[in-house]
Amino acid sequence: MNDDLYNMVYLISIIIFNRIKNSKNILFSCCFDSKKYYTLFLLFLSILSFSQRIDNTASFREIKSNHYFRYYFDNDFFANTDYYYTQGHDFELVSPKLIKNPVNKLFLKLKNSEQKYGLSFEQIGFTPTSLKRDEILYNNRPYAAVIMLKPFLISTDTIHKTTLSSTLSFGVIGPFASGKEIQTAIHKWIGAQNPLGWQYQIKNDVVLNYEIAHEKQLLRLNNYFAINSNAKLRLGTMNTNISGGLTTTFGKINSPFISLKNKNKFQLYGYWQGLITAVGYDASLQGGLFNNNSPYVITDQNMERFTFQKNFGIVLHSKTFYLEYYRTDLSKEFKTGRVHSWGGFRIGFTL
8 A cells, every 4th residue: 555545544434433432442442543453454354255234346346348227126025034234235347537636636546557437326225123103113223225426446457466446435325316116116016015114214315425446356266266455435424434355256267357358258256255344334323424313223332343244156258248246244233133145146237
């Protein structure tokens, strides 16, 4: 990392761990009182894969083109559940024309790298464990919906086999995101229970988040097996956290760190991610930073400050077509919560 990136990593880590310390976590109040220990923890994270609910910059989802469209659909229906992270949609466009987006000036680039400029539109929704009770379910997850516009930049250093991705998310959490309307329509379409209780959802508030993701190839055996290290920082009104982990890919797969000019052959491969996230703030659980009128939120004392997640899936990828199916398992996000699973698919085309 260059000095500017290191300083940003250090600053964000201080913000996150101060929130953890303020939640009266004894371990962190003892162990993170100096820059030395912040730095050691960041080094630990750097050798662990980052993830999020809809992640379009991970290298195993690389489409070897600077002009493509991709659609993401997540739903816990694929894991035979209907609670917590219940649905998500994302429309993603990568195009050379997006280089003119003035927001790109906020993004970091690797030296001597190739860049891909993109824009995505995302909507995600969360519910408690029961949709049949028209009342607040205390010690449960609050209803929440989020809608965001997300310009991003993927910078790839083909010599050092490294990528640096930057994303700016801005939008709204609350009724303006139409979570109730979308879930009600889906349940009506499939003949399921009409969801009750959305009137108690997290209230409208601003979403403004900045994300930096760093990924580096650690090991590669021809085009059949690879291991990458990953780290991700998120700071803003929606999420403030640090994630890290390892990504393993196996099958017939080309390197995502080769030049865009190289031709991409047919690929069929699987992947597995294991990760840990240190959580500073989550608006989908704790409410927005500026609007304190939500009827029910998860308190700081009830938050789990570390979560563990695994993602696994299979990808079919040709020169012009991308298809993926995946599953995710996530540990408890709050102390009175449950573990959770969901699945989804992605489909894309080069343009």
